[in-house]
Every structure is written in C-alpha cells, then in structure tokens.
Amino acid sequence: MANVRNLKKDINFVFSDIIEAVYINTLAASGNATEAGDAIIDEAIATFDSLIKEINAKGVENKKAHFAAINKKFEETASQLVAKINAL
Numbered sequence: 001m002a003n004v005r006n007l008k009k010d011i012n013f014v015f016s017d018i019i020e021a022v023y024i025n026t027l028a029a030s031g032n033a034t035e036a037g038d039a040i041i042d043e044a045i046a047t048f049d050s051l052i053k054e055i056n057a058k059g060v061e062n063k064k065a066h067f068a069a070i071n072k073k074f075e076e077t078a079s080q081l082v083a084k085i086n087a088l
Contacts, residue, residue, distance in 0.1 A: 007074075021085050043081065044081055054070050
C-alpha cells in the first residue's frame with residue numbers, strides 16, 4: 001500500500017462505481033428502483049462509512065497490519081457487492 005490517501009481514493013472510487021452500477025442496472029432492467037438494488041446501495045454506503053472510520057482511527061499500534069486488514073476487508077466487501085449486482 002502506497003499511502004492512506006490513495007487507499008481512501010480507491011475506496012471512494014470503487015464504492016461510487018458500485019452505486020453507479022446499481023443505478024445503471026436498474027435503469028436497464030425496469031427503470032424503477034428495486035428493493036434489492038436499494039439494499040446494495042445502503043450496504044455500500046454503510047461499508048464505505050465504516051472503512052473510512054477505521055482508516056481515521058487514532059492510536060493504532062501496528063499501522064502496517066491495521067491498514068493491511070482494512071485493505072483486505074475492502075477488497076472482500078467490494079467483490080461481494082459486485083457479485084450481488086451481477087445477481088440482480
């Protein structure tokens with residue numbers, strides 16, 4: 001990981017793309033919002049907030065391990081959300 005700023009940017013871009021993909025999928029399929037799509041958007045926003053909160057945590061003893069764990073959680077959650085979008 002290069003630095004915290006790049007991690008924050010990556011998280012922002014990926015979750016923005018996930019939300020955009022849900023909207024595109026919704027418009028292409030029916031044009032109306034679905035509960036499943038709304039649930040994916042809500043989950044993406046909640047995950048984004050929790051990851052940013054973890055990144056901004058103060059008093060972390062082992063920063064390298066802390067950010068590695070955040071990065072791993074970010075990648076896993078993003079791939080799960082993409083799988084949910086593909087299932088729509």
